[in-house]
Amino acid sequence: MSKNSRIPFIVCSLVLFSSWVQAESKWITETHKIYSIHYDSVDKQNVKEYKAFIDSGILTVQAFFGGSFKSRFEVNIHPNRKSLDTQWQTDWKMPDFKSECWMVASGVAGKLDMISPKRWDTESCEHKYADKIKTQQLITHELVHAYHGQFNASPDFSDVTGIDWFVEGLATYASGQSDSASLAEVRKAVSENKFPAELDKFWTGKLRYGFSGSMVLFIDKKFGRAKIIELLKFNNKKDLLAALSISEEELLNEWKEYISRHTVSL
Ligand SMILES: [Zn+2]
Incomplete structure (x- = not known):
């Protein structure tokens, strides 16, 4: 048998093998x-x-x-x-x-x-x-x-506006992913003035989990768990901030101050 004449057999065997795997x-x-x-x-x-x-x-x-x-x-x-x-x-x-x-x-x-x-x-x-x-x-x-x-008003999050930071931040914080290592990275970035200037940018870049999670942590500490639960239904940033009775600028400033102030543990 020449070398080439064996190829069809090998190909055929592969086809048979893969259909057997699929059947399994x-x-x-x-x-x-x-x-x-x-x-x-x-x-x-x-x-x-x-x-x-x-x-x-x-x-x-x-x-x-x-x-x-x-x-x-x-x-x-x-x-x-x-x-x-x-x-x-x-x-x-x-x-x-x-x-x-x-x-x-x-x-x-x-x-x-x-x-x-x-x-x-x-x-x-x-x-x-x-x-x-x-x-x-x-x-x-x-x-x-x-x-x-x-x-949420949009159960699959397909109809949400400007709340990526809250959706992802909440999942990050509530699951324990906002751990001390993550928060230390956020604190360092804040101390070096390298943090997002608006909420829409929180869920971007390498520290997206850290930034978003720490923002929800801050909201939890300042406004309480009942307020977090109240926020679950909102599918847009405007309604969410209105429920907190705070402007985006104030929220960002207070988050920054909180992160900087809590130097040991959060
Ligand atoms: Zn997620």
Whole structure:
């Protein structure tokens, strides 16, 4: 047999193998008290661990807001980035959408989508599954979005104006991602006068989690948790600031002063 005559056999074998793999891949659904989890059969061994993260995240979210989720939601565990991208392309009606390498999950009122966390190490550029605290915080972050969406005028956040900083800041703060390391970075940036001059810029750049999370932390400390809960329903910046009876300029100044003043711990 010449070298070349073997190629069709190899190609054919690959086709057969890939169709066998596809035939093996099957989505499974499990129904739990307030959510249903859908996963590919390749994650059968992992789903118990994932459910523990979700259950713990639900407790954190409900304790933070002092209330329960209003309605059931779905959790989709995608076996790879391609599967997640296909989902987002459909959901967001953006057929050409390609996710950035740091994106691994999303959350809205009715559902969470995430790449199978054990594959974050290979399918993402920023997240390590083995860092259990950060993995938990990330899953809790998405659950905060789901809770927030259930009380928001725009449950999937598709119709929001100027509140990216609040949506992301709330999920960052309530999930514990505004930790001392993150706040130290924000404080340093503020001391060097390198911080956004307007709320619309908070959820941009390398420190977007830090800036947005620290702003919601400040609102929580100044106005209280009941006010945070009252803000969940607003889908635009004007209504949100009106509910706080504060101008954007005053809020920014007071946030800056608070961040600078609290030099030890927040
Ligand atoms: Zn988020």
